[in-house]
Amino acid sequence: METVGEASAGGRAGWLEAGFDALAEGGVANVRVEVLAKRLGVTKGGFYWHFRDRPELLSALLADWRDGRIRTIDQQTSRLGGEPVATALRRLLDLYLGRGNPRGTAIELAVRDWARRQTEAADAVAAVDRHRLECVSRLFAQMNFAPEQAFARAYLFYAFIFGQSLLVCDRHAADMARTRETCAQLLVGE
Amino acid sequence: METVGEASAGGRAGWLEAGFDALAEGGVANVRVEVLAKRLGVTKGGFYWHFRDRPELLSALLADWRDGRIRTIDQQTSRLGGEPVATALRRLLDLYLGRGNPRGTAIELAVRDWARRQTEAADAVAAVDRHRLECVSRLFAQMNFAPEQAFARAYLFYAFIFGQSLLVCDRHAADMARTRETCAQLLVGE
DNA sequence: GTCAGTCAATACGGAAGCGTATGGAAACGG
DNA sequence: CCGTTTCCATACGCTTCCGTATTGACTGAC
Numbered sequence: 001m002e003t004v005g006e007a008s009a010g011g012r013a014g015w016l017e018a019g020f021d022a023l024a025e026g027g028v029a030n031v032r033v034e035v036l037a038k039r040l041g042v043t044k045g046g047f048y049w050h051f052r053d054r055p056e057l058l059s060a061l062l063a064d065w066r067d068g069r070i071r072t073i074d075q076q077t078s079r080l081g082g083e084p085v086a087t088a089l090r091r092l093l094d095l096y097l098g099r100g101n102p103r104g105t106a107i108e109l110a111v112r113d114w115a116r117r118q119t120e121a122a123d124a125v126a127a128v129d130r131h132r133l134e135c136v137s138r139l140f141a142q143m144n145f146a147p148e149q150a151f152a153r154a155y156l157f158y159a160f161i162f163g164q165s166l167l168v169c170d171r172h173a174a175d176m177a178r179t180r181e182t183c184a185q186l187l188v189g190e
Numbered sequence: 191m192e193t194v195g196e197a198s199a200g201g202r203a204g205w206l207e208a209g210f211d212a213l214a215e216g217g218v219a220n221v222r223v224e225v226l227a228k229r230l231g232v233t234k235g236g237f238y239w240h241f242r243d244r245p246e247l248l249s250a251l252l253a254d255w256r257d258g259r260i261r262t263i264d265q266q267t268s269r270l271g272g273e274p275v276a277t278a279l280r281r282l283l284d285l286y287l288g289r290g291n292p293r294g295t296a297i298e299l300a301v302r303d304w305a306r307r308q309t310e311a312a313d314a315v316a317a318v319d320r321h322r323l324e325c326v327s328r329l330f331a332q333m334n335f336a337p338e339q340a341f342a343r344a345y346l347f348y349a350f351i352f353g354q355s356l357l358v359c360d361r362h363a364a365d366m367a368r369t370r371e372t373c374a375q376l377l378v379g380e
Numbered sequence: 381g382t383c384a385g386t387c388a389a390t391a392c393g394g395a396a397g398c399g400t401a402t403g404g405a406a407a408c409g410g
Numbered sequence: 411c412c413g414t415t416t417c418c419a420t421a422c423g424c425t426t427c428c429g430t431a432t433t434g435a436c437t438g439a440c
Contacts, residue, residue: 009418033397033398044399044419048399049417106306148372151369152370166349166352168319170316179338182342183345187346222428223429233390236387236389238430
């Protein structure tokens with residue numbers, strides 16, 4: 001496939017990818033058409049072939065993010081070979097605490113900040129949260145917590161995950177890892 | 191005091207106030223000179239009398255916020271008449287959970303989002319967090335937790351406060367209040 | 381009245397950003 | 411060759427935003 005200019009955005013997917021990169025780096029205000037075009041090494045002509053306008057890109061980013069997050073939750077919360085519930089919860093927690101996916105975290109926080117001010121974003125986050133809280137509640141319920149208690153623990157679980165990303169601690173990394181480990185133990189009881 | 195035009199920004203403090211309002215509503219990208227001027231019912235001439243440029247306003251907002259947050263922490267974490275520690279912690283937690291200060295919360299979250307991308311903001315947040323974590327650690331230590339455990343609990347305490355603001359739950363308000371109450375009990379043990 | 385200080389309005393030039401219109405280029409099929 | 415589809419580049423007009431320069435208005439002190 002040969003393209004018009006020297007560079008190519010990689011089609012619609014390329015624009016979405018650039019959108020997520022910009023979102024991760026600077027929040028939704030950073031998702032701008034000409035900025036994305038420059039990032040992709042093209043001009044904005046192609047953008048307007050794929051998307052009617054900027055809001056359509058933003059909607060596409062939200063839908064993409066929402067569907068992707070929901071798609072991975074069941075898998076992330078499934079117990080491998082009937083392992084202890086606490087182990088499954090710890091594995092899930094470690095996905096976030098390990099700092100192994102800074103881009104994913106940055107996108108998540110950017111979307112959540114956006115959701116504080118825009119209905120469509122809030123709806124996407126609500127859908128993701130609903131599913132996640134249900135899945136993690138189910139895990140806590142398997143630890144014989146009553147439904148309300150299970151839900152509250154799932155709520156605390158996710159609040160911690162996102163909240164700790166917002167705290168700025170200037171302690172040693174090793175100390176912070178220990179602190180998070182202690183919090184993890186408080187959260188999942190192991 | 192009569193002023194030049196019909197409207198008056200209320201001096202430097204007025205501009206800072208407008209800046210905080212804009213910050214609360216739309217994050218740091220929303221803090222724009224002409225937008226603030228319009229909000230105050232004046233033009234931007236006076237802004238440039240008080241501030242050299244936009245970055246100077248942003249720095250002032252950060253310093254103001256940091257100093258204000260630090261100033262209130264000791265008072266917020268002092269135990270009234272030797273009351274139980276848990277009571278003091280609950281009172282502190284309720285400042286955030288009660289939704290009684292949406293503007294303060296919005297500003298706090300906007301500053302924290304800003305801090306993810308800008309050093310000066312991150313430094314301000316770090317200073318506030320350091321002080322808060324120390325004060326709340328001290329309270330947990332009075333409950334006879336070891337220093338590391340006390341700190342971890344303080345960390346979890348604040349992570350929960352900010353994290354729950356980022357979650358979007360479409361359950362009934364009464365249900366959510368009950369959930370938060372359960373989380374509060376898990377956090378302070380009462 | 382004059383001067384200095386405080387605080388502001390306005391005009392201007394430049395930059396960034398958006399969306400629209402138009403034209404270009406490549407590939408493919410008839 | 412022509413038409414269609416895909417994907418893009420470019421020019422343009424408009425809006426928003428920024429910072430600078432200049433001028434205006436009011437108050438208080440001398």
